[in-house]
Amino acid sequence: MSKDTRNIILAFLLSALVLMGWQIAADRYFPAAVAPPAVVADSSAPAAPAATPGVVAAPGGAVPGVGAAAASGDRATILAATPRVTIATPRVSGSINLKGARFDDLVLPPYRLTILKDSPPVRIFSPSGTKDAYFGQFGWVGAGAPPVDALWTADRATLTTAAPVTLRWINPAGAVFEQIIAIDKDFMFTVRQRVTNPGPAPLSLQTWGLVSRLGEGAEQTSFNMHIGPVGVTDGTLRDSEVEYEKLRDDGPKRYTTTGGWLGITEKYWLAAVIPDQKMKVDARFAAAPGDLFQTDFLGPVTVVAPGATQDVTGHFFAGAKEISLLDSYMTRLGIPHFDLAVSWGWFIMLAQPIFHLLEWLFHVTGNFGVAIIGLTLIVRAALFPIANKQYESMAKMRIMGPKMKALQDRYKDDKVKQQQEIMALYKAEKVNPVAGCLPLLIQIPVFYALYKSLMVSIEMRHQPFVLWIKDLSAPDPLTPLNLFGLIPWTPPAMIALGVFPILLGLTMWLQQKLAPPQADPVQRQVFALMPWVLMFVMAPFPAGLQLYWIVNNLVSIGQQWYMLRKYPMPATPAAETVTVAATPAKVTPTKGTPAKPRPARPK
Known part of the structure; x- marks a missing residue:
């Protein structure tokens, strides 16, 4: 050869x-370049149980976490069995579950699963008890606080961009807990948590917020794209260190931060709780048996004096990671590095301008x-x-x-x-x-x-x-x-x-x-x-x-x-084009080889 x-x-x-x-x-x-199906797919078959968050009583301990599982069932049955406030905006539709004041039913009408005209809209959240249960929630922990599954009342049946809704729960001592929920024209909810204490004794409380889901979803983290728990604490992006697998194998990750945000991200969609940016909170990313994952924050202990009212305002994002929209929230609401919810990676300095x-x-x-x-x-x-x-x-x-x-x-x-x-x-x-x-x-x-x-x-x-x-x-x-x-x-x-x-x-x-x-x-x-x-x-x-x-x-x-x-x-290469100007080697006669005779010089 x-x-x-x-x-x-x-x-x-x-x-x-x-x-x-x-x-x-x-x-x-x-x-893969092909867009995967939505996070939660419609299914009429009974599904695996999802998480019911539990709340601890002491500051500095575990923050709101996953607990006992709820009964499984199909989405339509569960939605019909629970009292709800309808969400109706041009870009967001669904409902808030009054049992627990939970954001657990949310779809995005402008976005479709496929390019077909009759394709259903993308679903972000699904209630506990359904396949791929996924939801967000705010609450309090402390003596006299609403339990995680408290039944709230609402002052109106529908939440729109022009009409906020107030959810109310009153404890046996007469303390009034309220969540005043508003939504902008896009995907940002404002949640104002207010407590009025008419009783003779002070209330010691902590606020919390969480995003919880069952399973990892259809998308997977890859070499250049992060999928899963994500957040910014004290100006630092938390992504690779809080991946699903690491939380499952290594246990929860905890941080103390003033401001920032926490959530769970996919390629195009994000669910994130955003505490008051001036409040110091304990943040956590956690996994629990049963393929349950959660990211949450626990605020500091505050005392509501007798006859006093106290409130704190947080935000909740649930929707599409539109880049200009995330940038605007950074400016308007002061959310640090909210644009990093998009998985630009280390190439962000060039990818964003492009x-x-x-x-x-x-x-x-x-x-x-x-x-x-x-x-x-x-x-x-x-x-x-x-x-x-x-x-x-x-x-x-x-x-x-x-x-x-x-x-x-x-x-x-x-x-x-x-x-x-x-x-x-x-x-x-x-x-x-x-x-x-x-x-x-x-x-x-x-x-x-x-x-x-x-x-x-x-x-x-x-x-x-x-x-x-x-x-x-x-x-x-x-x-x-x-x-x-x-x-x-x-x-x-x-x-x-x-x-x-x-x-x-x-x-x-x-x-x-x-x-x-x-x-x-x-x-x-x-x-x-x-x-x-x-x-x-x-x-x-x-x-x-x-x-x-x-x-x-x-x-x-x-x-x-x-x-x-x-x-x-050149049409016909000249001789010098192909002739290399090089000094010819000097020929030295070897021993035994007669030298070439020189011609005789004419006389």
Whole structure:
């Protein structure tokens, strides 16, 4: 077997390894581009029991926690069996359970599970006793405080943006506990907890708030996206240290903080309790047997004197993690780092500006696909001077091809000398062989920032482009493997080549054809396979990311074509083009070899 044949086989094996290894790594470390189902799915079958929070009596001990399980049942039956206050706003609907004053029935009408018009709205909360029970709650702990399952009364039947509701509970001594609940036009509830003490003895109380859920949900934490308990305490983001698995294995995590927020997050949705930002609280993230998880806070002990009234105001967020909305809550309500509820990760410094530029382009164009094209052109315009040098260098290297070939043939048995002469040729021709690397290195962070924007920002969810691309945050659904949908079969993600991935591979192949070939035969074979390998690698990624790469390739092809026209190959290379100016080696006759006779000098 020849060396070239071995190199080709090695290149194929390496490419196959990259392809299979990438799929394994992507499944483990990268979230799927297809939006998962809602947190809580409708089900008429009896479900697993969920948590009923319990409250402790002493400060500094355990904060409100998970306790005994409630009876299981289907959602419709449980909702009908409990007294409720209806929530009716344009963006939030559902109800508040008067048993416990619990936010446990909440859906988001503007957001649908799928892109189908008749798709049901996304459900955030479901009552205790249902599958994937998930809820938020506020209360008090202390002598005379309402029990966790107290039955409250309401002053109105419906909560709207214009009409707050007051929930009231009176203890046997006549102390009045009230929760005045209001909601804004988006997803933020304001909860004012007020206590009036008409009795002769003081009341020692602590306020608390919690978010509790059964199970981990459909989404999972990945290498670059956090799903699960999250919060900010004393200005520090708590995410990876309070993951579901760590809470289950290592026990609860406790923090003391003034201000901040605590909750449970998914890719697009967040439920968070936000205490009074001036109040020092004990925060906790906890797990309990039965796959129960909870995050909560416990306020300081306060004394309500006889005849006095005392109140404290907190907030409760339950809805979509719209980036501009989270930013506005940071400003208006002073919630620290509320924008970190979006899983930007360590790339936040670039990902956020890229997203805001994309959002601005979307408002200008009305289409996120056009906005991605605009972003690509802006990035390429910013990199134009560097890219121009790159393609100028590549065009000159193409012209230098015959000279390099002559050097390689001349010094084929002396690789060190060959490299020295090639570098000298680069210097003489003023060509930088690594000029093409800088634009690529600069674009890698931009590419990843766009990937993060497509994956974590709800603004990109279910955004159409044109024709068959109905969701830029999901892979291209049109694949020739099922005859573009004519065959009722969905290929595995690894081989489900959509139209966009195929175009991506073709544009990369054409881009390589315009570039000077690699000198090393192994590198040449590997580079020749890369467009087709990356075509499969990129198939499961969002169509918006594929669109960015395709447009970027087209712009690169245009710039390369222009430079090839500007620096054309000579029609017939001159002799000096292929002749290397090198000092011939001095020939010294060896012993036993007669020297060549000199011609006689004429007299």
